[in-house]
Amino acid sequence: MMIEIEKIMPLSKVEHRAIVSAQGDITIAYEARLPEIFTLSAQDYESYHQAMVKAIRVLPRHSIFHKQDYFTRSRYKAEFQQDTTFLSGSSDRFFDGRPYLDHRCYFFLTKKPSGRKLASSAYSNILRKSIVPRQTVDPALFSDFMDSAGRFERILKDSGFVSLRRLSDEELAGTRKMPGIIEQYAFLLGAGEKPVLKDIHLKDGIRVGDSHCQLFTLSDVEDLPALCGSRINYENYSTDKTKFSIGFASTLGLLLDCNHILNQYVFIGDAQQTLKGLEKKRLRLQSLSAYSRENAISRDATSDFLNEAISAQRLPVKAHFNVLAWTNDAGALQEIRNKVGSAMAKMDATCKQETDGAPQIWWAGLPGNAADFPMNDTFDTFLEQAACFFNPDANYRSDAEGIRFGERLYGAPVWVDLFDQPMKNGTVTNRNLFVCGGSGGGKSMTMNHMLRSLYEQGTHCVTIDIGGSYKGLCDLLGGYYFIYTEENPIRFNPFYLTAGEVLDTEKKESLKSLLLALWKKEDETFRRSEYVAISNAITLYYADLAANPEIFPCFNSFYDFLMEKYLVVLKDGDVKERDFDIGNFLYVLNPYYRGGEYDYLLNARENLDMLNERFIVFELDNVKNHPILFPVVTLIIMELFISKMRKLKGQRKILAIDEAWIAIAKSGMAEFIKYLYKTVRKFNGIAALITQEVEDLISSPIIKETVINLSDTKLLLDMRKFMNKFDRLQEVMGMSDKAKILQLSVNRANEPGRNYRELLIDQGGQVMKIYRYEPSTEEYLAYSTEESEKIRVQQYAEKYGSMEKGIAVLAQELRSGKQ
Structure with a gap:
C-alpha cells in the first residue's frame, strides 16, 4: 500500500535554524569538520575521545546526540582551463574521473519534551497512516537547550579536533534548487545534487529509487566487541617497531569502500532513574540466580555496571550504531554484506543485518526524528564506551592553492599550500625545505613536480644538481641548462x-x-x-x-x-x-x-639574462671534483641567486640544491648555505636542500645546525632502508614519535596497479600528513632519471621537433601499448 510521505512526516516545521517534530522535539544541526584520516597519533585519539565525552556530558536529560556520517562514491572532476600548460593539462586528464569516497558529517542534538512516550519497533511513526502535531515548543525549554548546545559547541571547538557550523533553515529544509539535509537522507542525495523525488519501498527490504539498501546494526550487547577503546592498530601501516593508530570505528568510515551512512546514537536519560531501574533488576536476578547460571552471570554483570557507575562517576546512556549501505546493482548486495561484515570483524564485533525492524530504524535516522528511535534496539552502556564507536575521520582537505599531491587513501588530487598559509597561521616561521629519502624513493620526481608547479605560479627557480635529474623539465620549459662538457664547456x-x-x-x-x-x-x-x-x-x-x-x-x-x-x-x-x-x-x-x-x-x-630567466639548472657532475672550475662556478651561482633574491622584489624565488650540497660544503661554501638559510625568508625566498646520504646527514654540522633547524618544512620519502639507523636520524632531525610512526608507514601498503610514491610532509612539527605523488605519463617522461627513458624522450623530441611534441607522442604510444 502506497502512503504519501506528507501524511506520516514526523517533522512539523523548520524555524530559527532548528527542526521541530510533530511531538514537540527540538533538533539543531551542525555540519562537523573532523580530523583528516591517518593524521592522528594514539595520544591524539585519546584526547579526541575525551573531548567528545566531555561535550556530550553537558547535554541535558532526555536529549539525544545523533552523529550521521555520509560516505558516497564520487569521481574527481578536473577544472580544465584554456591557458593550462602541457604538463598541468596532462595531469588534469590523468586524474579526471578518479574514484574516491566522499565524506560529510553532521551532528544532530535533540531535546525531547517532558512526558514524551518512548518509541519502539511496534510504536513508530512510520507504522501510522497519518500524524497530527500534538505539542508546541516551550520557549524556556528551547532557551535552556540552546545554552547546553552552546557549551557543547565550545568544548569541541576548544579541543582543536572538531569544528562545527550550525546549519541554516535552507540547509535543513532545502530549496527548489538545493536539497536540504532532510531530503539528502530520505532520497540518498549527494550534497551537490539537485532535488529529486524518489519512490521509497519498505516491503522486503529498503529501496530508495533504484538504490537497494541494506541495514547493519550494532544494537545487541552480544554482538559488541569484548573490549573497545579510542583507537586500534592499523596493521597495513604498522612495523615491528611502530604501531600505526586509527580510530576504533575507522573501519566503518572511510575504510569501508561502498556507499553508506553511519548512524551513531547516544540517548541521555535520567541517570538516577536508570540506576534505580538497574538496581531493581539486580535484586530480581539475585533472587533468580539459584535457578539459572545465566541469571547469576547477568546479576554479576549488572552489579559491576552499577559499581563502576557510582565509583567512577560514569554517565549511563543507551546507544545504537548502524550502517545503511546501498548500491544500484542488486547483484552487488552480497559484496556489500561481505565488506560490512569484514569491517565489523576488524572491530571484533558481529555483523547483524536488520530485516524486520529495518524500516523503523531507517525512519528514525531522518534528521530531527531521533526521538522516534525504537528503544528496544538500543543497549545500555557508559558514555565513554559509546564514544568509542564514533567515526573519527574525514577526507583530506584541499587548500585554496599550492602544489598538487594526492590524498593517501584513494589518490584523489588535493592542493597543498606549503608556504603562504602556514606562514600566516604560524605553523612555520620560514619557507625553507629539507627533502630526504633513500635512493629510488622518488626525490627527484617529486622535486621536479614541485619546481614545475612553482614555476607555473611565477616563481624564479634555480637548481644545482649532480646527476642530470632536471634536464628534461628544463628543456620542456625552455630554461637555461648549464653543464660542462669538453665540446661545450660551461660558460x-x-x-x-x-x-x-x-x-x-x-x-x-x-x-x-x-x-x-x-x-x-x-x-x-x-x-x-x-x-x-x-x-x-x-x-x-x-x-x-x-x-x-x-x-x-x-x-x-x-x-x-x-x-x-x-x-x-x-x-x-x-x-x-x-x-x-x-x-x-x-x-x-x-x-x-x-x-x-x-x-x-x-x-x-649567450644566456646572459639570468636575472630575468625564471628556470635555470646548473649540472655540476663533471666539475664537482675540479679544483679550479668548481669554486668559480659555485661562486657565480651564489652571486646569481643573491642578485635574484635582492632585486626581484615581490617575486618568489627558490634555490634547490640536489645532492650538490656535499661538494659545495667541501669547497668552502658552507658559510653561504648558512647565510642563505638565515636570510632568504626576508626576500620571499625558499632554500631547498635534497639528499639521500643519511650518514652525511647525521655527521654534517652544517645540516644539523643550519639546514634542519632552519627548514620548517620537511619532505621525507621512503626511508625504510635506514630503519636500523632511524633512532639516530630521528634525533638529528628533531622528529617526534608521531612523525616517526608516520614516516615508517610510507609506501607500506600502496594501492596495486598504480605507479606512485608516498611522502611525509612535516611542517613545524605541528602538521604532519602523508601524501601520494602520482605523475601522469607525460609528467613521468619529463621527470624520469632512468637513462634509457631519458634517451628515448630525447629521440622523440628530435624526431617530432620539440620536447612537448615528443613526450606527447611517446606518452600516447605507451598508453596504447605500442611501446
Missing part, C-alpha cells in the same frame, strides 16, 4: 649587465668576491689596499664601458682594461707593488683570459 658572464640593470653596490661586491677568489687561495687573506684597488678597477671599467659602448662587457675586456688603462691609473696614483701587485694579479688570472686554459668560463655571449 658564464658575471660582467654583463642586462637592460635596466645598474652597477650597484651589491653587483660590485659580488664581482670583487669573484676576483679575489680567483686570485687568492682559500687559506690566503687579502689586504685592504688590494680590496680597494680591485673595487676602483671595477668602477673605472664600467665607466670606460659607458664611454665606449662598442666594447662588449666580459672578463676579456676587463682584463684588457687592466693591462691598457688601469696600469696607467696605478702608475699615476703612485700605487706601490706592496699595496697592490697588479702583475701578480694579471698573471694568476691569465688562464681565464683570451687564449688561456679557462678562457671560455667568464666570457659567455
Whole structure:
C-alpha cells in the first residue's frame, strides 16, 4: 500500500535554524569538520575521545546526540582551463574521473519534551497512516537547550579536533534548487545534487529509487566487541617497531569502500532513574540466580555496571550504531554484506543485518526524528564506551592553492599550500625545505613536480644538481641548462649587465668576491689596499664601458682594461707593488683570459639574462671534483641567486640544491648555505636542500645546525632502508614519535596497479600528513632519471621537433601499448 510521505512526516516545521517534530522535539544541526584520516597519533585519539565525552556530558536529560556520517562514491572532476600548460593539462586528464569516497558529517542534538512516550519497533511513526502535531515548543525549554548546545559547541571547538557550523533553515529544509539535509537522507542525495523525488519501498527490504539498501546494526550487547577503546592498530601501516593508530570505528568510515551512512546514537536519560531501574533488576536476578547460571552471570554483570557507575562517576546512556549501505546493482548486495561484515570483524564485533525492524530504524535516522528511535534496539552502556564507536575521520582537505599531491587513501588530487598559509597561521616561521629519502624513493620526481608547479605560479627557480635529474623539465620549459662538457664547456658572464640593470653596490661586491677568489687561495687573506684597488678597477671599467659602448662587457675586456688603462691609473696614483701587485694579479688570472686554459668560463655571449630567466639548472657532475672550475662556478651561482633574491622584489624565488650540497660544503661554501638559510625568508625566498646520504646527514654540522633547524618544512620519502639507523636520524632531525610512526608507514601498503610514491610532509612539527605523488605519463617522461627513458624522450623530441611534441607522442604510444 502506497502512503504519501506528507501524511506520516514526523517533522512539523523548520524555524530559527532548528527542526521541530510533530511531538514537540527540538533538533539543531551542525555540519562537523573532523580530523583528516591517518593524521592522528594514539595520544591524539585519546584526547579526541575525551573531548567528545566531555561535550556530550553537558547535554541535558532526555536529549539525544545523533552523529550521521555520509560516505558516497564520487569521481574527481578536473577544472580544465584554456591557458593550462602541457604538463598541468596532462595531469588534469590523468586524474579526471578518479574514484574516491566522499565524506560529510553532521551532528544532530535533540531535546525531547517532558512526558514524551518512548518509541519502539511496534510504536513508530512510520507504522501510522497519518500524524497530527500534538505539542508546541516551550520557549524556556528551547532557551535552556540552546545554552547546553552552546557549551557543547565550545568544548569541541576548544579541543582543536572538531569544528562545527550550525546549519541554516535552507540547509535543513532545502530549496527548489538545493536539497536540504532532510531530503539528502530520505532520497540518498549527494550534497551537490539537485532535488529529486524518489519512490521509497519498505516491503522486503529498503529501496530508495533504484538504490537497494541494506541495514547493519550494532544494537545487541552480544554482538559488541569484548573490549573497545579510542583507537586500534592499523596493521597495513604498522612495523615491528611502530604501531600505526586509527580510530576504533575507522573501519566503518572511510575504510569501508561502498556507499553508506553511519548512524551513531547516544540517548541521555535520567541517570538516577536508570540506576534505580538497574538496581531493581539486580535484586530480581539475585533472587533468580539459584535457578539459572545465566541469571547469576547477568546479576554479576549488572552489579559491576552499577559499581563502576557510582565509583567512577560514569554517565549511563543507551546507544545504537548502524550502517545503511546501498548500491544500484542488486547483484552487488552480497559484496556489500561481505565488506560490512569484514569491517565489523576488524572491530571484533558481529555483523547483524536488520530485516524486520529495518524500516523503523531507517525512519528514525531522518534528521530531527531521533526521538522516534525504537528503544528496544538500543543497549545500555557508559558514555565513554559509546564514544568509542564514533567515526573519527574525514577526507583530506584541499587548500585554496599550492602544489598538487594526492590524498593517501584513494589518490584523489588535493592542493597543498606549503608556504603562504602556514606562514600566516604560524605553523612555520620560514619557507625553507629539507627533502630526504633513500635512493629510488622518488626525490627527484617529486622535486621536479614541485619546481614545475612553482614555476607555473611565477616563481624564479634555480637548481644545482649532480646527476642530470632536471634536464628534461628544463628543456620542456625552455630554461637555461648549464653543464660542462669538453665540446661545450660551461660558460658564464658575471660582467654583463642586462637592460635596466645598474652597477650597484651589491653587483660590485659580488664581482670583487669573484676576483679575489680567483686570485687568492682559500687559506690566503687579502689586504685592504688590494680590496680597494680591485673595487676602483671595477668602477673605472664600467665607466670606460659607458664611454665606449662598442666594447662588449666580459672578463676579456676587463682584463684588457687592466693591462691598457688601469696600469696607467696605478702608475699615476703612485700605487706601490706592496699595496697592490697588479702583475701578480694579471698573471694568476691569465688562464681565464683570451687564449688561456679557462678562457671560455667568464666570457659567455649567450644566456646572459639570468636575472630575468625564471628556470635555470646548473649540472655540476663533471666539475664537482675540479679544483679550479668548481669554486668559480659555485661562486657565480651564489652571486646569481643573491642578485635574484635582492632585486626581484615581490617575486618568489627558490634555490634547490640536489645532492650538490656535499661538494659545495667541501669547497668552502658552507658559510653561504648558512647565510642563505638565515636570510632568504626576508626576500620571499625558499632554500631547498635534497639528499639521500643519511650518514652525511647525521655527521654534517652544517645540516644539523643550519639546514634542519632552519627548514620548517620537511619532505621525507621512503626511508625504510635506514630503519636500523632511524633512532639516530630521528634525533638529528628533531622528529617526534608521531612523525616517526608516520614516516615508517610510507609506501607500506600502496594501492596495486598504480605507479606512485608516498611522502611525509612535516611542517613545524605541528602538521604532519602523508601524501601520494602520482605523475601522469607525460609528467613521468619529463621527470624520469632512468637513462634509457631519458634517451628515448630525447629521440622523440628530435624526431617530432620539440620536447612537448615528443613526450606527447611517446606518452600516447605507451598508453596504447605500442611501446
